[in-house]
Amino acid sequence: MDALVEKNRADDDAPARSATQSEGRAASPRGAAPGVARQKSRAPKTRALKLAAWLSTLAELMWLPQAACLAYGIGQVAAGNGVTAIWPLAAAVLALGLAKAVLERAGNRMAYREARKILSQKRAVAVAALARRSPLDTGRAASGEAASILAEQAEHIVPYLARFQTARFKASVVPLAILAVVVPYSWVAALVLLIAAPLIPIFMALIGWSAQSASEKHLADMGTLNAFLLDRLRGLQTIRSFDAVEQVSRRLRLRAENLRRRTMAVLKIAFLTSAVLELFSALGVAMAAAYIGFHLLGQIGFGAWGGKLTLSEGLFILLLAPAFFDPLRMLSSVWHDRAAGEAALSALDSLAEDGLSMVGGATADTAPASARPASVELRDLGFVHQGSKDPVFDGFDLTVRPGEHVALLGPSGSGKSTLLALIAGLAEARHGRIVIDDLTLADDTADRLRQRIAWIGQDPHLFAGSIASNIRLTREDISRDEIADALKLSALDTVAEAHGNAMIGENGAGLSGGEGLRLTLARAAATRGAGLILADEPTAHLDHHTAAEITEALLTLAAGRTLIVATHDPVLAARMDRVIHLAEDFRAETFRENGL
Numbered sequence: 225m226d227a228l229v230e231k232n233r234a235d236d237d238a239p240a241r242s243a244t245q246s247e248g249r250a251a252s253p254r255g256a257a258p259g260v261a262r263q264k265s266r267a268p269k270t271r272a273l274k275l276a277a278w279l280s281t282l283a284e285l286m287w288l289p290q291a292a293c294l295a296y297g298i299g300q301v302a303a304g305n306g307v308t309a310i311w312p313l314a315a316a317v318l319a320l321g322l323a324k325a326v327l328e329r330a331g332n333r334m335a336y337r338e339a340r341k342i343l344s345q346k347r348a349v350a351v352a353a354l355a356r357r358s359p360l361d362t363g364r365a366a367s368g369e370a371a372s373i374l375a376e377q378a379e380h381i382v383p384y385l386a387r388f389q390t391a392r393f394k395a396s397v398v399p400l401a402i403l404a405v406v407v408p409y410s411w412v413a414a415l416v417l418l419i420a421a422p423l424i425p426i427f428m429a430l431i432g433w434s435a436q437s438a439s440e441k442h443l444a445d446m447g448t449l450n451a452f453l454l455d456r457l458r459g460l461q462t463i464r465s466f467d468a469v470e471q472v473s474r475r476l477r478l479r480a481e482n483l484r485r486r487t488m489a490v491l492k493i494a495f496l497t498s499a500v501l502e503l504f505s506a507l508g509v510a511m512a513a514a515y516i517g518f519h520l521l522g523q524i525g526f527g528a529w530g531g532k533l534t535l536s537e538g539l540f541i542l543l544l545a546p547a548f549f550d551p552l553r554m555l556s557s558v559w560h561d562r563a564a565g566e567a568a569l570s571a572l573d574s575l576a577e578d579g580l581s582m583v584g585g586a587t588a589d590t591a592p593a594s595a596r597p598a599s600v601e602l603r604d605l606g607f608v609h610q611g612s613k614d615p616v617f618d619g620f621d622l623t624v625r626p627g628e629h630v631a632l633l634g635p636s637g638s639g640k641s642t643l644l645a646l647i648a649g650l651a652e653a654r655h656g657r658i659v660i661d662d663l664t665l666a667d668d669t670a671d672r673l674r675q676r677i678a679w680i681g682q683d684p685h686l687f688a689g690s691i692a693s694n695i696r697l698t699r700e701d702i703s704r705d706e707i708a709d710a711l712k713l714s715a716l717d718t719v720a721e722a723h724g725n726a727m728i729g730e731n732g733a734g735l736s737g738g739e740g741l742r743l744t745l746a747r748a749a750a751t752r753g754a755g756l757i758l759a760d761e762p763t764a765h766l767d768h769h770t771a772a773e774i775t776e777a778l779l780t781l782a783a784g785r786t787l788i789v790a791t792h793d794p795v796l797a798a799r800m801d802r803v804i805h806l807a808e809d810f811r812a813e814t815f816r817e818n819g820l
């Protein structure tokens with residue numbers, strides 16, 4: 225298929241949509257504004273991520289023997305054993321430090337690589353799902369929102385998987401290991417740590433709930449602001465011409481202010497979490513230090529299983545106390561990663577959900593298509609738009625012979641564009657069959673059949689770039705000669721020559737409306753093997769002279785090919801072999817065929 229239509233969709237209900245998303249409700253297919261409904265997603269737990277968490281935890285546990293060596297060494301020095309006695313201990317501390325660094329680095333590398341791999345896979349799935357979504361699907365995410373989720377928000381998944389998951393694992397292993405080491409020396413010191421520790425997860429859980437919802441609201445707002453901005457930038461001309469710049473700026477300011485408030489709310493929670501954690505861990509360490517100090521001074525005699533701690537033992541416990549809280553503090557510092565990561569995962573997974581799908585679209589079938597004219601047969605076709613009760617077609621039949629040129633005429637809303645979209649497989653018919661060249665349109669044939677189709681949409685998108693790149697549309701196999709032929713056929717060669725290598729702007733800025741249309745004709749002309757041309761109102765909004773030129777170019781392009789054109793233009797319709805009138809109530813019974 226040559227090019228697909230991308231219609232700008234109004235985003236006026238975006239604030240409502242944002243609220244809906246934040247509350248986790250699905251946007252209804254019609255009536256409600258489209259958008260990404262975020263549902264809770266589970267973090268993937270792969271073997272590599274688990275191994276990475278183990279490596280980082282082992283690195284953290286290296287502190288235990290390091291602390292033992294340090295405490296014992298200081299005990300030796302205090303006992304007057306001289307510096308020579310501590311050399312082996314210093315070497316052990318150094319070696320353990322090196323092992324710790326190596327393990328930490330290996331764990332981090334593995335975790336980040338795996339997290340990026342998972343992110344890439346999830347992105348690929350979401351992009352593939354987006355590509356499968358029908359252009360008729362009103363529930364599709366707005367372009368700006370989808371771009372924001374895919375490019376920006378999705379990045380939050382990496383720190384969530386790489387840092388948060390590892391930190392959580394460390395926090396569940398390291399404090400227990402330290403506790404197990406401290407208990408045999410002093411049950412009081414262990415008890416102090418044990419009492420201080422649960423306060424941290426309790427407060428974190430309390431804060432975490434609000435962090436999660438604040439983060440989801442923040443990401444949802446970011447997405448809708450992007451969607452709003454992109455939509456309004458595309459429609460800047462219209463906004464200017466209706467003198468609505470001030471109103472739109474006001475709404476933009478309002479949304480930006482909302483986003484600022486949400487960002488501040490997330491930051492407030494992040495700072496609050498850190499402050500609470502620092503407070504409790506400082507209290508825990510201070511209590512353990514006070515006990516050890518008074519115990520060594522002989523002021524507190526109990527707590528060491530009936531004995532008395534030596535200086536080395538006391539120091540060992542003192543060195544371990546901050547390490548007991550360290551994993552919990554680390555967990556708190558990445559706590560907001562969890563909220564942002566889970567929200568991003570949900571958004572990405574929601575983007576990957578199926579909506580109204582195109583037929584096929586999963587494979588890139590590159591088998592060369594033959595250029596002979598295609599036959600089209602529609603049997604008992606039925607279609608109802610998403611969210612609508614009235615069928616657009618019900619029991620619709622049509623046969624188009626190879627090489628025949630057919631016009632679809634009918635009042636606005638009678639289903640002309642829908643019929644073309646169904647033939648192109650851009651949406652799946654509810655019932656009936658579409659047969660092109662004796663091949664029934666289905667998931668496994670659609671991609672092959674679309675190579676036989678050239679699409680000239682009602683609102684074709686022209687990309688910023690050269691005229692040639694707009695014709696080529698990344699189809700690198702199209703040669704320069706073929707582009708030159710396509711330009712000639714669509715009578716765009718002199719314009720292209722005048723432009724040289726100059727770029728055309730977004731949405732065809734720099735070209736007139738008629739030239740833009742000719743460019744889309746050239747795209748179709750460059751589509752090798754297109755035996756069927758589907759054109760949706762190619763002469764709409766053009767003056768008589770340009771419309772006549774486009775009609776001629778279309779007829780030249782369609783020579784030796786089958787053409788189905790939806791139009792309100794009686795002049796264009798009169799040039800076709802046959803005119804099909806689609807009646808107002810869309811039913812097959814009222815459908816008439818008029819031979820001209």
Ligand SMILES: Nc1ncnc2c1ncn2[C@@H]1O[C@H](COP(=O)(O)OP(=O)(O)OP(=O)(O)O)[C@@H](O)[C@H]1O
Pocket residue numbers: 254359360361362609610612616634635636637638639640641642643790
């Ligand atoms: N994506 C969509 N989702 C829901 N309903 C839709 C969608 N697109 C079109 N419709 C509805 O389906 C009916 C047929 O629309 P369609 O665009 O096919 O008509 P048309 O004959 O091409 O109109 P026009 O001549 O104005 O282009 C209309 O009632 C329209 O409101």
